[in-house]
Amino acid sequence: xxxxxxxxxxxxxxxxxxxxxxxxxxxxxxxxxxxxxxxxxxxxxxxxxxxxxxxxxxxxxxxxxxxxxxxxxxxxxxxxxxxxxxxxxxxxxxxxxxxxxxxxxxxxxxxxxxxxxxxxxxxxxxxxxxxxxxxxxxxxxxxxxxxxxxxxxxxxxxxxxxxxxxxxxxxxxxxxxxxxxxxxxxxxxxxxxxxxxxxxxxxxxxxxxxxxxxxxxxxxxxxxxxxxxxxxxxxxxxxxxxxxxxxxxxxxxxxxxxxxxxxxxxxxxxxxxxxxx
Amino acid sequence: xxxxxxxxxxxxxxxxxxxxxxxxxxxxxxxxxxxxxxxxxxxxxxxxxxxxxxxxxxxxxxxxxxxxxxxxxxxxxxxxxxxxxxxxxxxxxxxxxxxxxxxxxxxxxxxxxxxxxxxxxxxxxxxxxxxxxxxxxxxxxxxxxxxxxxxxxxxxxxxxxxxxxxxxxxxxxxxxxxxxxxxxxxxxxxxxxxxxxxxxxxxxxxxxxxxxxxxxxxxxxxxxxxxxxxxxxxxxxxxxxxxxxxxxxxxxxxxxxxxxxxxxxxxxxxxxxxxxxxxxxxxxxxxxxxxxxxxxxxxxxxxxxxxxxxxxxxxxxxxxxxxxxxxxxxxxxxxxxxxxxxxxxxxx
Numbered sequence: 060x061x062x063x064x065x066x067x068x069x070x071x072x073x074x075x076x077x078x079x080x081x082x083x084x085x086x087x088x089x090x091x092x093x094x095x096x097x098x099x100x101x102x103x104x105x106x107x108x109x110x111x112x113x114x115x116x117x118x119x120x121x122x123x124x125x126x127x128x129x130x131x132x133x134x135x136x137x138x139x140x141x142x143x144x145x146x147x148x149x150x151x152x153x154x155x156x157x158x159x160x161x162x163x164x165x166x167x168x169x170x171x172x173x174x175x176x177x178x179x180x181x182x183x184x185x186x187x188x189x190x191x192x193x194x195x196x197x198x199x200x201x202x203x204x205x206x207x208x209x210x211x212x213x214x215x216x217x218x219x220x221x222x223x224x225x226x227x228x229x230x231x232x233x234x235x236x237x238x239x240x241x242x243x244x245x246x247x248x249x250x251x252x253x254x255x256x257x258x259x260x261x262x263x264x265x266x267x268x269x270x271x272x273x274x275x276x277x278x279x280x281x282x283x284x285x286x287x288x289x290x291x292x293x294x295x296x297x298x299x300x301x302x303x304x305x306x307x308x309x310x311x312x313x314x315x316x317x318x319x320x321x322x323x324x325x326x327x328x329x330x331x332x333x334x335x336x
Numbered sequence: 337x338x339x340x341x342x343x344x345x346x347x348x349x350x351x352x353x354x355x356x357x358x359x360x361x362x363x364x365x366x367x368x369x370x371x372x373x374x375x376x377x378x379x380x381x382x383x384x385x386x387x388x389x390x391x392x393x394x395x396x397x398x399x400x401x402x403x404x405x406x407x408x409x410x411x412x413x414x415x416x417x418x419x420x421x422x423x424x425x426x427x428x429x430x431x432x433x434x435x436x437x438x439x440x441x442x443x444x445x446x447x448x449x450x451x452x453x454x455x456x457x458x459x460x461x462x463x464x465x466x467x468x469x470x471x472x473x474x475x476x477x478x479x480x481x482x483x484x485x486x487x488x489x490x491x492x493x494x495x496x497x498x499x500x501x502x503x504x505x506x507x508x509x510x511x512x513x514x515x516x517x518x519x520x521x522x523x524x525x526x527x528x529x530x531x532x533x534x535x536x537x538x539x540x541x542x543x544x545x546x547x548x549x550x551x552x553x554x555x556x557x558x559x560x561x562x563x564x565x566x567x568x569x570x571x572x573x574x575x576x577x578x579x580x581x582x583x584x585x586x587x588x589x590x591x592x593x594x595x596x597x598x599x600x601x602x603x604x605x606x607x608x609x610x611x612x613x614x615x616x617x618x619x620x621x622x623x624x625x626x627x628x629x630x631x632x633x634x635x636x637x638x639x640x641x642x643x644x645x646x647x648x649x650x651x652x653x654x655x656x657x658x659x660x661x662x663x664x665x666x667x668x669x670x671x672x673x674x675x676x677x678x679x680x681x682x683x684x
Contacts, residue, residue: 167547184344188555195547203512203544212543213519220521220528229528 145218145225152218156211163202167195351558358567359557367572368409370421372432376461380438380445380584383458385465386420386430395429396677396684398498399462399471401455401486403478404435404583405537410576410663411476414569417664419673426677429466433458433479438584443530447590448609451485459486459493470495472680477501477633477659481595484641485608488617496683497618498676500625501659503633504615505640507599512544513632514596522592526585534580544631573664602644616646623679625653625662625672632659651679 171191181187202208223229376383385392400420402408411432412420423430433455438445459471472495475483480502487494506514517540526532542549560566600606606613622645626638635654642650653675655662662668 185348189552192547192552195551196545199546204510204515206515209515210519212516216517216525217519217521220525223528224524229530232524232527 142222142225145222149215149218149222152211152215156215159202159208159211163195163198166198166202167191170194170198348555348558351561352555354561355557355567358561358564359571362568362571364575365414365568365572367414367576368407368412369415370412370418370424375431375465376458378454378457380436380442380450381454381458382434382436383461384432384434386432387424392429393466395427396681397429397431397462397466397468397472398423398474398676398680399431399433399459401433401458401473401475401479401483402435403476404450404581404587405478405534406580407576408432408434408476410660413572413576413664417569417666417669419663419669422669422673423677426674428677428680431458431462431465435581437581438531440530443526443585445584445587447587447594450584450587451482452489452609452611455482455486456490456493459490463493469493472496472498474498474500474676475502478503478591481591481601484601484615484618485606485613487620488613488615489608489611491617491619494618494620496621496623496680498623498625498680499638499641500672501627501630501633501638501662502624502641503595503637504644505599505602505637506595508634508636508640510634511637513540516540517592517596520592522589522597526589529585531582531585532588534582537583538578538580541632569664573660602640614646615641615644618645619647621649621651621683622647623651623653623676625655625676627655627657627659627662629657630659630662649683653679 168191171187171194174190174194175187220229224231370386371388372384372386373388374382375385400408400411402411412418415421420430420432435450435454459473462471463469470493473483473487475481475498477500480499481504483497483499484502484504487497503511508514557570560570594600594606598605601613601615604612604614604616622641624638624641626633626635628635630638639652642652653672655668655672657665657668662672
């Protein structure tokens with residue numbers, strides 16, 4: 060790879076980045092509109108690998124992960140042991156991913172330098188810029204497909220979640236250790252028993268209160284009346300219905316039904332495998 | 337060289353500054369402006385019907401199922417770039433399921449709730465409105481996966497199925513997103529955040545093509561100086577991309593674990609609401625539309641459907657473009673809706 064790129068167009072490209080970032084930032088401030096995604100930092104990170112080594116690289120899109128505090132607000136203390144461990148893990152995960160971005164940036168730059176040397180250096184700087192984007196995506200695609208890069212991304216996400224949890228942001232997931240689960244279940248049962256006892260006590264007290272009111276007395280007296288009559292009625296109708304049904308089913312059909320049932324029973328006996336199925 | 341570069345920098349910077357100033361003056365342009373009405377709604381969703389007038393009843397109906405990620409307005413970005421308007425132009429009666437934003441109470445809404453309950457309610461409602469017993473489904477992206485699951489479970493309710501840029505096999509070699517999230521502790525994440533922030537997903541999507549989406553797109557703004565229409569389209573696109581809703585935590589976890597991590601759909605191991613989802617149960621005709629340069633849902637991920645669907649009437653339609661281009665590019669506007677409509681009308 061080419062280690063000493065021509066200076067005039069590299070300087071021009073860097074100048075373009077800087078002017079572009081400044082113009083963008085000015086327009087965003089002037090409009091008060093939603094900012095475009097982290098272009099200033101991004102341009103710095105990918106466009107000039109030598110500078111990127113000196114400062115912390117920041118890649119586009121991953122800004123959400125690179126900023127561990129939702130809404131840009133950080134909790135006051137991360138000084139507990141757990142917080143410290145989580146913070147270290149997060150910093151390491153971010154640093155590892157930044158290393159990968161740096162590698163991609165250098166690779167993209169080197170490919171661009173090679174291309175500019177082999178081909179004519181275009182007069183229009185925009186052509187160089189578009190080439191740089193092309194080689195950048197190419198280098199990125201090669202790295203990003205690797206299991207190593209996938210591991211870095213998922214570790215950063217996991218580390219951020221761990222950091223949030225360590226700082227009291229969000230809820231801990233339920234335990235997956237069987238012992239802990241049993242304990243959690245026992246606690247839940249205990250809470251349920253207490254709640255049931257409270258409910259029973261409330262019912263009893265409500266019952267005593269309502270028993271003294273005349274309206275409630277009327278209701279409790281009124282209920283047994285239909286309940287005495289209705290079951291008798293139902294019994295009669297059911298019996299009548301059964302009798303009617305038996306009457307309407309022809310004798311031959313009844314015989315067939317019985318036979319079918321018997322046949323099914325025989326089939327079941329004949330094929331023991333069917334039970335297992 | 338230096339003088340030329342200086343000049344080109346100055347010109348580019350000047351054009352860029354003009355574009356940005358004009359963009360700032362535009363404000364937030366309206367999107368999703370095709371006339372529509374809400375014909376049915378419930379917790380978590382709205383069913384929209386486009387157009388007006390009695391002639392709709394004579395048209396062939398189609399129910400669009402969009403993804404939970406992002407909003408469906410990309411299908412109706414502006415009058416000249418509207419898949420929905422073009423489908424209506426082609427003679428279809430268009431319905432759309434719009435998922436509403438989840439709040440804290442929706443953290444435990446499951447993937448099965450979305451597919452077996454909410455989507456089912458929308459299908460029933462569309463059938464009632466149309467006085468029909470079956471629907472034509474058009475599932476887009478994640479909504480396509482929903483539509484596949486639904487069609488496998490409710491075979492008697494789906495007449496024809498169209499999937500557009502729909503992931504089916506989540507473990508193809510070129511599926512970057514799937515590779516990245518396979519190691520994520522989803523349960524822990526969902527437990528931590530409740531609903532998953534839309535900004536998180538946006539960040540991941542942009543990170544898939546950092547040079548193109550982070551640098552080139554913004555620098556290309558310089559070309560839009562003094563072109564009011566193209567600046568407006570740019571602003572609408574940016575608005576749509578940034579406006580990413582949060583995801584109901586449990587449904588997000590279900591989708592990630594079942595599909596991105598375990599690839600259950602093509603393995604025949606997916607279970608929703610206690611019922612096995614088997615792609616070979618889908619017997620209705622399928623039109624599978626995919627984009628050849630799709631960086632989010634690679635064509636290979638979509639085309640896997642051919643090997644797994646149980647239908648005999650299976651058609652593929654390849655689009656020479658990307659995941660977003662298939663909704664908004666001029667080429668797509670001319671190509672996709674008329675072919676979709678013709679395919680449907682031939683099967684009514």
